[in-house]
Amino acid sequence: MEFRYLKYFVAVAQTRHFTRAAEQLGIAQPPLSQQIKKLEYELGVDLFKRLSRGVELTLAGEVFYADAVNILADVERAKAKIRQIARGEHTEVRIGFATSTSTCIQVLEKMGRLQHENINLKTAELPMSELAAQLTSKQLDIAIMRLPCYASESFERRLLLDDPFVAVIPADHALAQFDCIRMKQLREQKILLFPRETGPALFDGMHTLFADAGIRLEPHLAAPQLRTTIAMAQAGLGIAIVPYSLAEHLDNSVVVAKIEDIKLTSRIVVAWEASNLNKQVLKVVAKLSQTDE
Incomplete structure (x- = not known):
């Protein structure tokens, strides 16, 4: 068994998704799928259940995952010992x-x-x-x-x-009169978001949150970073949904409002x-x- 198979398997097991795991590993998705199939063939068991929106571990996969994580941790500990002894x-x-x-x-x-x-x-x-x-x-x-x-x-x-999400709203926007809003009030609004590659897990969580609330996102309103969405809101381009710590001490070009029923936290x-x-x-x-x- 090749050592890299363990790293690939653990990445897929943790993300529950081949594409996300490939992004995390810095490789293409098709080769990753092929390597996992080779691992399953070598072990003689299916490690994953392939679903329409990702994968789940089989019972055999759950058992193998615990051992694979321990093996990878042992290898990292051994490498760390050598490096720290050397320096x-x-x-x-x-x-x-x-x-x-x-x-x-x-x-x-x-x-x-x-x-x-x-x-x-x-x-x-x-x-x-x-x-x-x-x-x-x-x-x-x-x-x-x-x-x-x-x-x-x-x-x-x-x-x-804990760093709850808040809405950063342009001062001349209709919602700027509120210091606390609900998710439904963000429907039909221009929501500023960052690209998925900036933070895949946070992006996925926010995308699911907005979809469940019936809020449509417009890709052309994406910003490079969370902090950039605030600058875009200050320029009047839309509403930024960001953790509160990023919205402290802003000028009067925007209003910061709590989101009463938001189900995602940072x-x-x-x-x-x-x-x-x-x-x-x-x-x-x-x-x-x-x-x-």
């Missing part, structure tokens, strides 16, 4: 921020608690996909990520804060690889996830 113990902790979390005041305040610790912090701001890749490859020790996120499911995680977490042996990492995680008094 020796250090006090440096490399932290990556998802683009949509880098200006979150609550997170920055938590970072401030580390100022007087004997830890050398190196920070970087990256898209979610690159953030997950660098965490896996040990180029980063810690990542501040926004959930939902398919790529984060293999990491250890601790919640930093969470900001600190994530790290369980195989990371840098002793300072858990110290930083503990500080960041410390509950405010």
Whole structure:
């Protein structure tokens, strides 16, 4: 059995979708399907039930998934040991921020608690996909990520804060008179959203949410990032649905309204690889996830 089969299988099992798994792995979908079929042939069992909108694990697949995850984790731990032994113990902790979390005041305040610790912090701001890749490859020790996120499911995680979605409405819009709205009021409105490749899990969740509420999305209103949708709303191009932390301290060109019945929430977490042996990492995680008094 080839080692990459395990990685492919786990990716499909976690995303429940061949196309999404292929995007996460950075390969084309047809070769991924072929490799999974070869794995199933080699094992002599079906690992997935193929459905019209994705896949589900069979009973054999569920058993194999638990073992595959453990095997991959063991390999990563072994690799981490060698790398960290080679470079020796250090006090440096490399932290990556998802683009949509880098200006979150609550997170920055938590970072401030580390100022007087004997830890050398190196920070970087990256898209979610690159953030997950660098965490896996040990180029980063810690990542501040926004959930939902398919790529984060293999990491250890601790919640930093819940970050509910709000509507950012142009000041001259009819809905700007309300400080709290319902989903049905967004029907027939121009909703600003980001492309799926920016954040597949978050995009899928929001797309399903809007579809269930009878809200039609217009692809030409897509923005590169969550923060860009706010700038577009400030320019009067439509209504942006974003986590509250991104909508704090905006000018009077827009109104920020709560969405009373929205069924999707966003969470900001600190994530790290369980195989990371840098002793300072858990110290930083503990500080960041410390509950405010």
